[in-house]
Amino acid sequence: MSVFKTEWTADDADRWTIHDLLACVFGVLAFFLVTVGLAGSILLQPWGFVCLALSMVFTWLTFKVIDPKLRTLSAAFEKKQAGYLEDMERHNRWEGDDAG
Amino acid sequence: MDQAAAVSVVFTPLDWLWVILLISAMIACGVVFYRLGKRSEADFFLAGRGLPWWLPATSVYATHTATDTPMWICGTIYKWGMRGIWFPFFTAWTAISAFVSTRIFRRSLAMSQAEWQNLRYSGLGAELLRGWLAGWQTFMNMFVLAWVSAAMGKICTYLFAWPNWIGVVAFTSICAVYVLVAGYWGVIMADFQQGVISFLVITLVSVWGISVAGGPSGIVSRLGEIGESARLNPFHFDGFWGLDPNLFYTADFVTLLIMSTLGGIGMGNFIDWYPEAQRIQSARTIRDASYSIWAGGFVTLIRNSVWAVAILAFFVMYPALESEAQYEMGWFRLGFEHLPAGMIGVFFAGIIAIHLSTISTHLNLGALYATRDLYHHYINPEASEATLVRVGRINTLLLLLGSFLLGLTMQSITSWLIFALWLQAAGIWIPSLLQVIWWRFNSWAYLSSWIANLVMSWLVVWVLPALGVLPELPNWLNFWLLAGLVSLVYLPVCFFTKADDREHLLRYYVQARPLGFWGPIHAEAERRGLLTTQGGAS
Amino acid sequence: MQVDPAAGKILGMLMAYAVSSLGLLLAYYNYRKRILKADRIFSPVATAVIIGVITVAVIGAVLTAAVASSDADGLWPAVTSNIVGLALPAFILLVSVVLTWALFRHFSRRMPGAGPSD
Known part of the structure; x- marks a missing residue:
């Protein structure tokens, strides 16, 4: 799997993959170095x-690694969001399958 | 805490004009969103869940920048030199959180962290956790409001010799105007404007102060002349470890680093998590939520670095201050004693911007817990959107009045409660991680960790040292000792009580896709085909 | 109002935990009523726990206030130096609580569908 x-x-x-780990590591390095x-x-x-220069490099790396994945999982989740929100509101009103 | 002597700052008519115009712009920026804020509970508390990443990002930064923040950072940098920058480095939890806990929380769609407990756990334990956290957050936001307002009172007394209550009441009340009217829409839009103003002002004042001190080279050479060059080194520690609470060990640094980075995996490890959770949930998509947390944290660290150098500039100008009450006002003194007319007014407006952005956040956040969790879920589940918005406004007003009462009559209690907030971070730090990454960690374990933390923190930090059983310990040791002691309670509770309902855990897992040790739940979800694109949503 | 730092710590945490405990109570009440649909919301054990916690909290608050209001050094000297100021109000408070409870028990039986178990 390409980084x-x-x-x-x-x-x-x-799924959780090496890309998430790398984004975290690069991000922490960017924060530390800045x-x-x-x-x-x-x-x-x-x-x-x-x-400071290294911090910029790690910032760029963070987004290069994680952005394509985030776009895809965001778009996929948005399609299901309305249904989940309805479930949550029912749960809040004590009407869910296992409210509580 | 003793107060620094009031300084005679002269505000010219030009300064006051800038203050009035900028305050008017800040209030207007919030009020104009009245029509959006009143539409629904989700609008009043989450701006309809539709914000692009850069709006919550500026709010993350603005919320991290409170009225007492420059005092606190000034205190640590003046006392410790550049190595003091590792204390406010805890904001770095956002670096990992952006791609871990932010994603998980955003997927849960919970309006508050208390509601998330209901979605993560099941049964009576889940409800008790929701009730507990909702009560805690309602009250603690009121205390934070009191604390921040008290800081503003101190600043106004310092600048104008006003009675303390004017600074406590006046600006918080101004802020309440747009929070009451527009809710979170007002908060987030005003935060954007105030965040930009405050960042510009912080940079301007800091650069001005640095140049007055002789510029970067002047600061470096002056530190060398007085034998304080070590202050330039952020890695200058007093040995690897030790028991002297007045020294800064490598162990302190490592503890801060671990807390501030790995803490991003959990939820509720820091008090900052609670307002950021609201920002996460207000973002349009998971991607927007991730970037808002990351960018907000990054800009906050930029701010810290700028401040750190400005405070070194203050140090070389006044190297012999011994009282914390004197040197914690250092950055304010840099601005008020050296800026020209007109700029002083802008500086004060910048301080007001910092103040309003924090106040607005905690007013709305406390009202969120009181309304969504306590009122909507427990008292009136069938409430209409109009009722919920009205109750949200009432709760905002009650929080405001409660904060005045606390801020004006109980300042010492407030300061000790803020101390208690930090203690709380130690005892429940690990449980806040475990609840995200481990399926078997149940509601009773988390609830018991909260309650046990009170007893343990009293013992370790106050009772046992007072009785001479324990010495006063350095920060890093307090943290790990508390973390270990509290684990003696919640781990047995976890294993001696039943796991949460499997079906409930399955539903949560499919929706939120948490990281970590979820083997049995993951296997069941795969077996049922719930982890494919077609599976999952009901 | 300025208080001793140690007392301030205790008071601050107690206030926060008191409000959180109200949240616990709300949660427990709703769970019993809406999920379990229990005839009796508070079991005898739960009732005993609630009364016990409130009693301990009130006694603790009275003793803390007694120490803060006295020039004596320590808890026992503070109590013994002001027996009248503690015992008499405590007795009156107890009578008020008992009277309220008795009135509630008597009149709640007359409310349709609103007995003591609700």
């Missing part, structure tokens, strides 16, 4: 600029 997979079926997108990198850059420290 930068662009074509997803709805069933595949609903925290130290931006402060360092404002202080004109060379390590700051390096960290």
Whole structure:
């Protein structure tokens, strides 16, 4: 399975895959590096600029990995959302199959 | 907590004009959405579940930026140097949450975290959890309102020597105008405007303060002259671990890192989760929800970095302040003591923007729990949409009045309750993760963890140190000790009580697709063909 | 109103847990009524627990207030230095509660479909 997979079926997108893990890891790295990198850059420290640049790279990687999957699973869920909302409102009114 | 001496800030007519015009714009931005807010419960509390990612994202940032935030961050950076930036780094939970718990929560469609307990668990335990959390959140939002309003009272006393109650009451009441009128539509639109204003102001004031201190190179060289260059290093720790609560160990850093990243897998690990859950649910799609949380957290960390350097600038200008009450106002002093006329008014308007965005969130959020969970589910399940909106407004007003009462009469209780909020994070941190990732973790286990956390946190943080049985412990050890002690309660409760109803768990699993240890449920769902595109929705 | 920090901690958490407990009560009541359709909403055990918790909370609040209102050092000295200020109001409160309960039991039997079990 390619890390930068662009074509997803709805069933595949609903599963947890390496892409979710990578998006999390890249995202944490982006957050970590922007925290130290931006402060360092404002202080004109060379390590700051390096960290900031890396943060941008990891930000781009995060979206490259996860966006196609998110689009597909979002679109698939939207088709079922109305039905789920009705169930939830019935449950809230104590009318569901196992309300409670 | 003692107050810093009031500073003589001169507001010119030009400053006041900017303040009035900007406040008017903020209120108008909320009020104009009145027609949308009054349509239904989902509109009053979730803006109809149709927002594009960038609206909740600015609200995530705006909510994370409260009136007392600059004081708190100033306090940590002034005291610890750049390594203090790891305390507000807890916002990084949004990095993992965006693609894990946000997705799961958004799929559940629950209007509140309390309602999610009903969808995740089954039976009496689920209802008790919903009732418990709804009561807790209604009350805690009132306390947060009181706390944030009290911070505004302090700032106004500091700037204008006004009596404390004016700062507490005035701006919160202004905010309540558009929250009462337009509900979450007003909150989210005003948050966007206020988020942009506050970000611009924070950047402007910080850059101004940095330049007054001599610019980046001036700050670096001045720190070297006074022997404080270590303050520039975010990884300068006092040894790997130890028991002195006044030192910053690598163990503290690692604990903060673990809490702030892995915490994104759970729900309810942090008090921030509850307002963000509302933003998640208001997003148009799962993708919008994910990006709103991610972007909001990212911008919040950018803000932290800008502030951190500004506070270092304040440090080199005033390196010998010993009282927290003095140095926590550092960033405000940078602005009010050095900005030109006209800009002071804009700065104050920026502070008001920060204040209003937090107040509006907690007014509407507390009313959400009181209305959806306590009123709609328990008291009047057949209520019409008009009734629910009316009750939502009444609850908003009650929260407002309750917060005034607390903020004006019980400030010390409020401050200790905020302390208790952080304690709560320790004891239920792991259970909040387990409830997402493990099918067998049931409602009784989660409920028992909440109740046990009270007793354990009292013991560890207050009672045992007061009796001399335990010394005052460093933060990192408090956290893990509490987490371990509370687990001695909820794990046996989990295993000695029945698992949740299988059919209920199946329905939840198919809809929300949680991550983790859901083997038996997943296998059953596959066997029944519920995990394909055609299966699932009833 | 300024209180001792330790008392403030206790009071703050107790207030939050008290409101959360009201949520528990609402949840329990609704579950028994709407799901189990129980004839008697509060079982004898549940009734005993509720009365017990309220009693402990009231006694705790009275004792905490007694300490905060007294110059004496410690709980027992605070209680013994103001027996009249504690015992008499407690007696009057108890009489009020018993009277209310008795009135409710007497008149609720006259309401159609609204007996003590509801």
